[in-house]
Amino acid sequence: MSRMPSRRRGFALPVAVFAIVIIGALVGGAFFASTQEFRIGTNTLQQTRALGAAEFGLNQTQANWNGRWNTSMQRGQIQTLTPATSDGSVATVRVTRLNDQAFLVAAEGRSGQARRRTAKLLVLNLPQINFLAALTARGATRIGGSSQIDGNDHNYPGWDCPALGPAKPGIAASDTSQITTSGCSNYSCIAGSPKVVEDPAAADTNTYFTFGSIGWAELRSMASKIVSGNIQGIGPTVISGQCNEADFKNFGEPWKGTGAPCTNYYPIIYSAGDLILNTGRGQGILLVEGNLEVQGGFEFYGPVIVRGTLRTAGGGGHFNGGVLAANVELDQNVVIGNAVISYSRCAILKALNGSATPTTAVERAWYEVY
Numbered sequence: 001m002s003r004m005p006s007r008r009r010g011f012a013l014p015v016a017v018f019a020i021v022i023i024g025a026l027v028g029g030a031f032f033a034s035t036q037e038f039r040i041g042t043n044t045l046q047q048t049r050a051l052g053a054a055e056f057g058l059n060q061t062q063a064n065w066n067g068r069w070n071t072s073m074q075r076g077q078i079q080t081l082t083p084a085t086s087d088g089s090v091a092t093v094r095v096t097r098l099n100d101q102a103f104l105v106a107a108e109g110r111s112g113q114a115r116r117r118t119a120k121l122l123v124l125n126l127p128q129i130n131f132l133a134a135l136t137a138r139g140a141t142r143i144g145g146s147s148q149i150d151g152n153d154h155n156y157p158g159w160d161c162p163a164l165g166p167a168k169p170g171i172a173a174s175d176t177s178q179i180t181t182s183g184c185s186n187y188s189c190i191a192g193s194p195k196v197v198e199d200p201a202a203a204d205t206n207t208y209f210t211f212g213s214i215g216w217a218e219l220r221s222m223a224s225k226i227v228s229g230n231i232q233g234i235g236p237t238v239i240s241g242q243c244n245e246a247d248f249k250n251f252g253e254p255w256k257g258t259g260a261p262c263t264n265y266y267p268i269i270y271s272a273g274d275l276i277l278n279t280g281r282g283q284g285i286l287l288v289e290g291n292l293e294v295q296g297g298f299e300f301y302g303p304v305i306v307r308g309t310l311r312t313a314g315g316g317g318h319f320n321g322g323v324l325a326a327n328v329e330l331d332q333n334v335v336i337g338n339a340v341i342s343y344s345r346c347a348i349l350k351a352l353n354g355s356a357t358p359t360t361a362v363e364r365a366w367y368e369v370y
């Protein structure tokens with residue numbers, strides 16, 4: 001009697017199917033995870049590039065600061081810049097003037113869909129020059145001829161000056177007994193309150209070489225124009241409607257109201273040795289390491305600091321602002337001819353503001369907006 005074989009159910013196929021499902025789920029999960037990682041990595045890269053573009057915009061704006069903003073921008077006025085980047089990201093910078101010395105620089109960086117914005121508070125690093133009088137002299141001083149030294153405050157047409165301030169002395173000297181006059185009896189060629197004063201600060205070298213947080217060496221390093229020798233015919237020059245700042249004879253345009261391109265150009269001018277200026281006009285800060293001689297009616301608006309001696313001759317020169325003559329070797333200052341030195345707080349402040357460079361504020365200067 002034959003027996004029918006019993007039916008046996010297999011389990012290999014269900015196990016195989018189950019394994020395929022598990023493996024597929026693992027592969028799908030791995031693919032999803034890698035896709036997410038890739039997206040996160042790409043987004044992080046774009047965010048980093050956007051932040052880098054914003055920071056680049058801030059740094060480039062500060063490094064390549066436009067000094068004309070110091071004098072031409074009004075409070076609340078905005079300048080927009082788009083400095084070029086090298087990685088395809090985009091930087092947009094907005095510079096807003098807050099007050100006379102402070103600017104808010106906000107930069108937005110974009111890379112792909114990512115956007116980051118940072119901001120920085122900048123303040124103008126102004127030298128704190130201590131003008132004791134229209135002329136501050138450390139050594140002997142001889143005045144005469146038809147010269148005129150005036151410590152009364154002066155404003156000038158088109159300069160947008162503040163109200164006149166109190167008068168300063170005409171001359172502040174370390175020793176008034178070293179002031180000699182010729183044709184200027186009783187200091188008739190000097191005006192001010194008082195006309196002449198003996199001030200210990202006039203004998204202090206810090207008056208001539210330390211300007212708040214800025215020393216002589218730092219101020220000298222900030223010079224945008226290096227000159228020397230005998231320069232004649234100084235005046236503003238223009239190329240294609242733009243102020244030609246590269247011209248070593250271009251000291252800016254102090255004659256305002258003409259709309260000339262150089263009216264907001266206030267260079268820091270430095271001479272490493274003796275300097276002779278003959279005819280012309282300029283504005284800014286004039287620094288002379290050696291002796292300064294002015295001839296032919298040259299006019300300058302702003303602070304003048306001479307480490308050596310000051311001499312005027314012939315038509316003399318017109319200094320509108322203030323003059324510090326340090327006399328390092330204690331030679332004699334000679335102010336004769338038709339020389340005029342007039343104190344002007346306006347000319348000093350305009351020149352200091354116009355030639356200042358911005359520095360990061362001390363506290364809470366940088367912040368990230370988003």
